[in-house]
Structures are given as structure tokens and as C-alpha cells.
Amino acid sequence: MLKTYFPILDWGRAYNKQALSNDLIAAVIVTIMLIPQSLAYALLAGLPPEAGIYASILPIILYAIFGTSRALAVGPVAVVSLMTAAAIGEVAAQGTMGYALAALTLALMSGVILLVMGVFKLGFLANFLSHPVIAGFITASGIIIAASQLKHILGVDASGHNLLELVLSLFEHLGQVNLPTLVIGVTATGFLFWVRMGMKPMLMRLGLSAGAAGVATKAGPVLAVVFSTVAVWAFGLADQGVRIVGEVPQSLPPLTMPSFSPELLRDLAVPALLISVIGFVESISVAQTLAAKKRQRIDPDQELIGLGAANIGAAFTGGYPVTGGFARSVVNYDAGAETPAAGAFTAVGLAIAAVALTPLVFFLPKATLAATIIVAVLSLVDFSVLKHSWNYSKADFMAVLATILLTLGVGVEVGVSAGVILSVLLYLYRTSRPHIAEVGLVAGTEHFRNILRHEVQTHPTLLTIRVDESLYFANARYLEDYILNRVSEDKALKHVVLMCPAVNFIDLSALESLEAINLRLQEMGVTLHLSEVKGPVMDRLQKTHFLNALTGQVFLSQYQATHELTPLNVAK
């Protein structure tokens, strides 16, 4: 019981020297990678650079205690940082105390939402984000994030929460471009693209193993940070208008207090919910991918608790919303992390960095951080989901297209909400006009098939209709209209059999429609029968008066119905 809520008790008991050594090595590598990444994502969220580091310390430790993934690395990630900027940009101006306070509050609210979802086992709610909607959202977010960082590469002021605003704002400020910044930005971006594409093959040619070369390439951003910082310092570029990180407090994460202002809580409620769900979906898919490789198990509801605890931790230690990140988790896994203790050691490494190393980033140009973000997020951009969904299902395609267009054109919150709502509406629309087939007997078998698709036997007095959907309020009237129109055209009919092998439930509205169909058919002198009603549906019908009122019978099989109602030769 206790182990369910504290997975640390499970792996902690079996911890040994070998695991310790593997975890320590992984922690060192991840720490080095996380320092520039944390600063960069804080920049993306519109927060001071140290917020990114603080958000990676206590949250990692709390996740190590409560989470079930052995390799997941929790902290700021690109999409959640963007969503944070979009949400708190609505309630406070960037750079003010109110802005940082709103970030803490957002982290707290996300944490509480995740925790509640975990305790009440509501993880299935995340399933309402369909795969194609997530894919479209991530792609569109990647584009917006990259666009939002161009201002740092150009050294201009620009702002906006969607692609249109960002591009217009960039054009407006194009006259202010700062040349030294542009040189640093473009060089760093080019270098990082090369690191991603060409460095690993080069290192392997130099004799490194694929794994080691892969891990080493993750240090690329650190190289870019070091070189550009030295360049700014050596050539005094800060005086020529290159914007730098500047002073970062040398301190452990401070104890902070989120706001409980009812107005702020209300304004942030929807963003907090979206951030929670998006963060959870991103985190769980990373965790499950990594766990599957080692045949480990992820408990989605316990993951919610782990992420909830991490976010609450972020709220009280100067951070902002966090989740399990793809890049950092993969590095952690590839570097050999065996248990969540690797995360705890990473937290110690970052704490040391926060206390000792922050003066070293004083001259770090923001353009370099922007370059690391751009290179990281462009790998998320993948439009192939549009082609897949177009080929397979137009409904999925429409949901993806709406998600991408609205995310780019209006913003992240509208985009992802629209995707979810549209998926649900398209599903409801589809089930509200179910596939209804008139069926006949396949000669020599007991099978019944669509008369339009197969050569089948029918009889003029018998109409057999198979409805391929559960019957509920949204399609009850559709079935009613279909049957009554079909029967009123055909004077020879004496029996209608509704074949129900695909009817998984019948709600009260549909039951009333069946009663109406039964009554109207009776007035026309036609008998209504049912066949192949499923066990659970039959159990429920038996509690009503419908079976007494039914003019015909309920047949166990359509074969039997045909046999009893027509002189049709059904002998094999």
C-alpha cells in the first residue's frame, strides 16, 4: 500500500554500489546539459534565468520520491514554458513581481490539479487529447517557440503570442537589428545544427562508441555557451548592444509563496488545466517509451501524483510549471541512469551550480540561449501527421488542421482546446449518424451481410436492419426517421427485425425512440422484432415495459428470426 504511493520504497531497498556509480555518472552529464537548457527555457517563459534552475532542483527530488519512472527527468520544458508565458502574459507584465508571482501560482495550481487527478484516478482524461491533436499541437508550438526566439537572434524587441503577431512585430522592429548579436546568434544556431547533424558521425569516425558520441553531442550547447560568453567578455560586446544574461543571484532556491488571490486563481484556472494535461501527456509518453525498453511499468495515476508534487515544489522554490522532458530524459537514460536517485544527484549538481557558477554566465548572450531553444524545438516540428490523417480519416485531419492553424494563428490555449473540442464534436457527429445496413442471408451459411455489398437472400415481407452503433440520444431520432421512412415506402412488409450485434448500449432517449418505432409500426400493421441483442443490453431492457409492449419477439440469432418469420429456405 505505502509502496504504491512512495515508489522510492521499492527501488530504494535494492539500491547498491553499481547503481550508485551509474546514477552519479548520469547525473554529471545531465547537470552539464541542464544548465544552459534551464536558463534558456526560463528566457522562453519570460522569467529571470535563475527560475529555470530553481525549477529543476526541488521538483526533481520530489519526483524521485513519488514518480514511477526510473529515467524521467523533470524540469522546465519548451512547450510548457511557452504555455506559461502565454498564460501569465495575460495577467501581468513581463519583468514585474506580479509576473513571477503568477508563474509560482500557475505551478501551484497545476500541481494541485495533477495531484487531484492522480488521487481520484482521473488519468484517463488525458486520453481525450487524441494522438493527432497532440502531434499537431507540438508541431505548431515548435514553430511559435522558434519564431518567438528570433528577436533574441536579431537583437530586437518583439512580442506576440501567435505566429502572426510575432512575425508582424519582428518586421516592425527590423530597423533595430544589432549586428554583433546577429553574428553571435547565427553562428550559434549554425554550430548547434552542425552538432546535432554532423558531430556524432565525426566523433564516431574518431573512434567513440555510438552511445558515448550521442551523449557528447548533448554537450554542444555548453560549448556554444562557453565560446559566446568568452567572446562577449573579450570583445566587450555588451557595450555594443549585445544583450546578456547579467547578474544571477548566487543562492539556493529561495522559499517562495504563490498568490492565493481569487481573481488570479480564476484567471489562471483554464491555462493551469491545459498545462497540467499537456505536461502529463508529454511526460507519460516519454516515461512509457523509456520504461518499455527495460520492461518496467509506469503507473499513470501515480505519475500524476509525482508530477503534482514536483509542480507544488516548484511553486514554493522560485520555479514555474515543470514536467518530464523528452530531451533531458533521453540523455539521462542514455547516460546510464538506473534509478530516480540519478535525478536527486542532478538536483545536487544544479544546486552547486546555482550557488557557485552563476557569476560565470554574466556575459552569456541571450542570443546563444535563443539558438539552443530554436535548434531544440525545430526537431519537434513534423507535418507528416497532416498527410497520415488526410489519407486515413478526414475527421482526424480536420482536428489536426484546426489545432495547427489555431495554435499558430491565435495561440496555444485556443489551439489545443479547439483540437480537443473538435475531436469530440466530430466523434459525436459520426455516432449521431450511424451506419445502418439492410442485410440478407448469405446462402448456405448462418451469416447476414449488407444487401448492397453481398449477394444475399431476402424475403419481401421481412426487412432486416443492422444498426452499427450504440443507440443513444444523439442518434435515436435518426434511427426512428430511417425505419419509418423505409417502412412507409414498402407496402408488402409485415416484419421488421432490428439486428443489434453492434449495439453496446441503449440509453433512455433511445429506448423511448424504440417505443415510438414499435407503436408507429403497429399502427401500420408491421411487427417489430429484435435479434442478437447483447447480454448487458438485454439485462437492462428486461427492467422496462418495452419487452411487454414489443409487438414481435427478441431472437437470439438473426438466422432463427429469418427461419421463423419467413418461408425462406434457410436450410443449408
Add this chain to the structure above:
Amino acid sequence: MLKTYFPILDWGRAYNKQALSNDLIAAVIVTIMLIPQSLAYALLAGLPPEAGIYASILPIILYAIFGTSRALAVGPVAVVSLMTAAAIGEVAAQGTMGYALAALTLALMSGVILLVMGVFKLGFLANFLSHPVIAGFITASGIIIAASQLKHILGVDASGHNLLELVLSLFEHLGQVNLPTLVIGVTATGFLFWVRMGMKPMLMRLGLSAGAAGVATKAGPVLAVVFSTVAVWAFGLADQGVRIVGEVPQSLPPLTMPSFSPELLRDLAVPALLISVIGFVESISVAQTLAAKKRQRIDPDQELIGLGAANIGAAFTGGYPVTGGFARSVVNYDAGAETPAAGAFTAVGLAIAAVALTPLVFFLPKATLAATIIVAVLSLVDFSVLKHSWNYSKADFMAVLATILLTLGVGVEVGVSAGVILSVLLYLYRTSRPHIAEVGLVAGTEHFRNILRHEVQTHPTLLTIRVDESLYFANARYLEDYILNRVSEDKALKHVVLMCPAVNFIDLSALESLEAINLRLQEMGVTLHLSEVKGPVMDRLQKTHFLNALTGQVFLSQYQATHELTPLNVAK
């Protein structure tokens, strides 16, 4: 073609003397009934009394031209009047010009919404109001309407848009009760209840036919109006604090102009949508009930156009939102109306009343109008839907209960919206955790049944799973978890067959889950097969790579799958 949009061309051509005489008689009876009813519903909507009469003139004529029902009588109805009061009470104070203007605007918006729904054939949207939610909403609205009229019976000021506010407000003002008003109110209410319950049997005992007695009882409210008006005039009760209708302009409906202020349009958008849908549902169910009795056909999309035209007419002639009313339509039908011309004659009758008879209602006490409303709406109150739904389906019960409680406790808009949203959410929840059964062969047949419910044959190397739901984003992961958990527990398994007779479609998310299941099972050395995949689903799968990647086969029948995959004796 033209006849579709102008049903008048259809019945107008065959119009004859007999129909004319029947329609004229019906019109006289309906006119007499409508005068007090129209005044009363205007009072309920918070509008001056003449608004109720104006709303019954042009709208009736427009519906006669565009509508498809032969007997439907269009005009103000109780529930829509209540919803109008709730909606415009939010944007303007009662008795002001802004209030009347908002009512016109609301009628215009409803009209446009209905027209657009009709032209684009969106009538099916009304199906998302499930039968139990409508039943609950009507019951709760009836209670609120009755409660809102108690102030007129007591002669006090009170207000509120939900039951709690109304009751509290009544208690607060209990000290102001006006005795003469109370006497009139209670007497009128008691008399009208007697008319409804005891007058028809009495008239029948006196020798009237059941039909004539039924129509005569509808004149009860007119008697109450006449007697109470005379009493107020004769005893000078207006000077003793009995509130009266007072001066009503003697005029034909004026030409009015709704507002096009963007702010007002925005504020009224949601109420206008709700009023349109609720009004349409009420109207169409009355129309279909009456049409079925004479084997006539109602075209729902054309009905939307007819109601849309009626509401636009109301907007420009001093009215407010209208729809087809139950009581007035039944009277029209029972009085022998044969064609929509009866409606047009009623409109003429009401126009005469508006010009000539309004001075007669100067001394009419509001308490009498309140009494007619209370007696009319209490017949709508019926809690039996709670019992039905409790017995049949807890999901339906929850939706009804929420609708009733929120309508009573918060208000009509929240109540009906919550009912719709909750029905949809409960449906999504149900389909997100589909019924999944492990099945086996019923000996001596080709049928497969749930191993928990039936005596069936299985084989240790073969797991056959039947999923009783279409596979889509909300349940894809559920299926994935179910299969992988089940398989990982059972080391003897070599084959898994997913039996799909109840799978009506597979969306892209579910396809990706099937791919994941296939891959994971492959890693465990287990082969995945499908069986009994429906034609449309198979067509779609054939466009993907899934069937190539599938480790096993797709069997036409589960019988064939069992035969080929196991040594199980499947010979009959």
C-alpha cells in the same frame, strides 16, 4: 422545389369552403383563448402586456407561409418567456426601453439562428438535448415559473432567476402582502384548477360531447379574466393596491427595430442559441404528435425555417421570442383547424382585439394573469422521469438530476446547458471504458460468447478478446492497457485475436494504439490477429501499413480463426 420552401403552395391550392369554415371556427376559439394567455406570458417575460399580443400576430402569419405543420399555433410560450426574462434581465432593467429593445434583439437572433440551422439542415443538433434532460428541464422550469408568479398572487415585489432567489425574495417581502390581491389571486387559481379538473366532466354530464366540453374548458381563463376585471372595477380595488394591467395602447403591431449593438449581440448570443434550440424542440415535438394523428409529415429542417421567419417577424413588430406552443396547438387541433389558414384567421382576430378590445383589460388584475400561468405550468411538472431514469440508467438519471437541480438552484440557462454537457460527458465516459469480453466457442455452433456468462470452449495458447465499442482516441489506451496486462500475466499464450463485430470505426489514435499493441506483443513472442472486421473498417485499414505490419492475419470469422490457430475440435 418552391413547394419545399413554401409549403403554403401545397395546401393553398386544395383549399375549399369546408376547410375555410373549419379553420374559421378554430380561429375564433383560439383567439378567445389567446388573449389572456398572451397578456400573461408577456407579464412572465417582464414585458408590457401588448408585447404578448403583438408576438402572436405577424409570427403566426409567417409560420402559416413557411411551416409544415397544419395545426401548430405559434406565439409566446411559458418556458421561452421565462428564458427571455432570464436572458434580458442580465442586460437591462425591467420596464426600461433597453429591456424591450433587448427582447426584440433576442427574437431577431433566435430567428436568424433557426433560419441558418434550417437552411444548412442542422436540425439534428437538437438531438443533443436528450429526452430525459428535456423532461427535467421542463419540470424545473414549470416550478420556477409558478414560483415567479407567486408575487402577483400575494401582491408583493419579489424577483430572482432561480428558485432560491425567488423564495428568499418572497419571504423578505411577506410583510407587504395585499389582502384584496391575495383574495383575487387565490380565488382565480382555485377556479382555474377546478376548470381544469372538474368542469369537463360537469359539462359532459350536462350533455356536451367530450370534444366540445374539452374546448369549452379552455375558455375558463376568459371567465376568470372577465369576473376579476369586473370585480376590480366595481369595487374600486385598484385604489386598494390591487395591481392592474392598466393602459394598453390601442394599435396594430408597431414597426420596431431591434438593436445591432455588437455588445448586446455578444451578450445575448448564448441565450439566443438556447432559446432557439429549446423552442425548436418544444415546437417539433408538438407538431409531430399532432401530425402523426392525421398521418401528415413534418419536415424538421423546414420547421426551423418556419420558426425562424416567425421570430424575425416578432422582432420587427414589437414582440419577443416565440415558438409552437403545446396548449394553443392542441386547442387549435381539437377545434378542428385543417390548414395553417386557421392561424392566419387567429392573427386577424388578435389584431382586431389589439385595436378594439384593449381598453377592456384596463382593470384586469395581474393576479388573475398570474393564476392562469400557475395553473398552466403546473401541468408541466412531472418528476416521474427521475424514477424512470433511476431504474433504467444511472447516467441518464445523473443528467436529469443535474438539469433539475441546476435549473432550480442557478437558473434556466445554466440548467439546460449543464444537462446537455453532462449527457455528452457521460456518453464519452461510457465509450472511453468499453465493455471488453474474453470469449470462447459455444460447443456445436459457430458462435462465440463471453467466458464469464456462458459454458464455452477455449484453448490455452489462444486469447480471443471481443471489444464492444468503436475504437477511438478516448478508449484506445484503455484497450492497449487491457490487452498488454492480460497477456503479460499468461505465459502460455501464442495468439491474440481481437474480435471486431462491434467495432464500427477505428480512428487514427486507435490505429496507432493497435500498431503499438502489435509491436509489444511481437516483442513478447505473441501474434496479433483480427477477426470479423466490418467492411467499412477494413476498407480504411487497407489504406494503411498496419495490415503489412500485423504479425498475424485478418480472419473473416472467429470460427475460422479458432479452426486455423488451435487444434481445438471445432467440427460440429
